[in-house]
Amino acid sequence: xxxxxxxxxxxxxxxxxxxxxxxxxxxxxxxxxxxxxxxxxxxxxxxxxxxxxxxxxxxxxxxxxxxxxxxxxxxxxxxxxxxxxxxxxxxxxxxxxxxxxxxxxxxxxxxxxxxxxxxxxxxxxxxxxxxxxxxxxxxxxxxxxxxxxxxxxxxxxxxxxxxxxxxxxxxxxxxxxxxxxxxxxxxxxxxxxxxxxxxxxxxxxxxxxxxxxxxxxxxxxxxxxxxxxxxxxxxxxxxxxxxxxxxxxxxxxxxxxxxx
Numbered sequence: 001x002x003x004x005x006x007x008x009x010x011x012x013x014x015x016x017x018x019x020x021x022x023x024x025x026x027x028x029x030x031x032x033x034x035x036x037x038x039x040x041x042x043x044x045x046x047x048x049x050x051x052x053x054x055x056x057x058x059x060x061x062x063x064x065x066x067x068x069x070x071x072x073x074x075x076x077x078x079x080x081x082x083x084x085x086x087x088x089x090x091x092x093x094x095x096x097x098x099x100x101x102x103x104x105x106x107x108x109x110x111x112x113x114x115x116x117x118x119x120x121x122x123x124x125x126x127x128x129x130x131x132x133x134x135x136x137x138x139x140x141x142x143x144x145x146x147x148x149x150x151x152x153x154x155x156x157x158x159x160x161x162x163x164x165x166x167x168x169x170x171x172x173x174x175x176x177x178x179x180x181x182x183x184x185x186x187x188x189x190x191x192x193x194x195x196x197x198x199x200x201x202x203x204x205x206x207x208x209x210x211x212x213x214x215x216x217x218x219x220x221x222x223x224x225x226x227x228x229x230x231x232x233x234x235x236x237x238x239x240x241x242x243x244x245x246x247x248x249x250x251x252x253x254x255x256x257x258x259x260x
Contacts, residue, residue, distance in 0.1 A: 005035030006258050007171035009164040010043025011208070012157040013179035014139075014230035015239060017042025019223045021059050022243025023177055024050050030251065032258045037109045038167040040156035043179070044111040044136035045093065048129050051109035054096040059240065061092065066236035086134040086143050093130065100129045110170070111136040112156030112163045116145055121159045123166060124148075161204040164218075173217045173257045179243070180204050181226040219253055221246050 008027075010020045020043055027034065039047030049058045102109060102125055111124040113135040124132040127148070135146040135153035145152045156163070164176035223246045228235050247254070 005171050006173045007036035007038060007167040008034055009162060009167040009174055009176040010039040010047045011162040011178045011180055012041025012043055013225065014042060015232050015236060016179045016225040016228050017046065018062060018236055019179045019225060019239045019243030020046040020177060021055065022240040023247040024055055026244050026247035028055065032254060034107045036167065036170045037107055038112065038163045038170065040112040040161055040163050041137050044156065045133050048109055048111060048133045049093060049096055051105040051107050052097045052100050052129060057096050062236055066233050086138055089137065090130055090134055097129050102126050102129055102132060110166065112160050113153040114156055114158040116152045116154055122151060122153060157204060162208045175219045175221060175254060175257065177221045177223065178208055179223045179225055180208065182222060219250060219257060221250050
């Protein structure tokens with residue numbers, strides 16, 4: 001099948017990546033037809049649930065969790081200390097996607113992961129949605145790698161934090177949405193994990209670039225998440241609103257791309 005329609009590429013960003021909920025919500029409200037979603041890390045989680053038609057339910061569950069300060073604090077601390085695996089997240093999203101397979105999704109969806117064995121970027125487009133999301137979000141040092149076939153998979157952001165180029169292989173037009181801040185603010189007094197996350201964020205920025213490509217078939221959207229930490233669960237509601245704000249700012253151009 002040749003390229004057609006509109007693809008959305010969604011970055012990672014941990015809690016900041018939940019801004020994609022607000023961005024996609026605005027597209028839904030304006031009946032923007034999306035043909036493909038390509039997501040890395042948190043972008044894969046949000047994009048996969050969106051492709052399964054459960055974005056509203058995800059938002060409700062995420063906001064409920066973020067407002068439970070004790071649960072949010074416990075989860076944040078466990079992730080910072082590396083004392084968790086993807087099973088906790090799988091339990092959280094499994095009721096929303098209930099054994100869905102990638103082949104059944106509309107729009108079509110690709111989760112980006114990294115194979116530790118070969119060092120290659122991996123495009124997950126078949127099999128169970130839940131397992132593929134788990135592979136894409138498996139941040140090294142936080143989650144255990146996910147084994148699929150002969151591959152040992154970790155977070156797609158290791159190689160491709162914003163999978164715009166792959167989205168361009170799938171569709172004629174692409175909207176690339178970056179939830180990572182363009183400038184990283186290092187906070188003194190952080191523990192070892194905080195330092196690791198800041199280093200990863202710097203690497204991610206270098207890989208993403210600055211969105212200078214001005215091709216007519218492309219739109220780069222920067223969500224302004226500066227100052228929000230990777231696991232700042234108390235800011236989830238704010239983050240989702242930032243995603244909505246970014247979508248509304250570019251709505252005219254998004255509509256043009258979807259209709260051209």
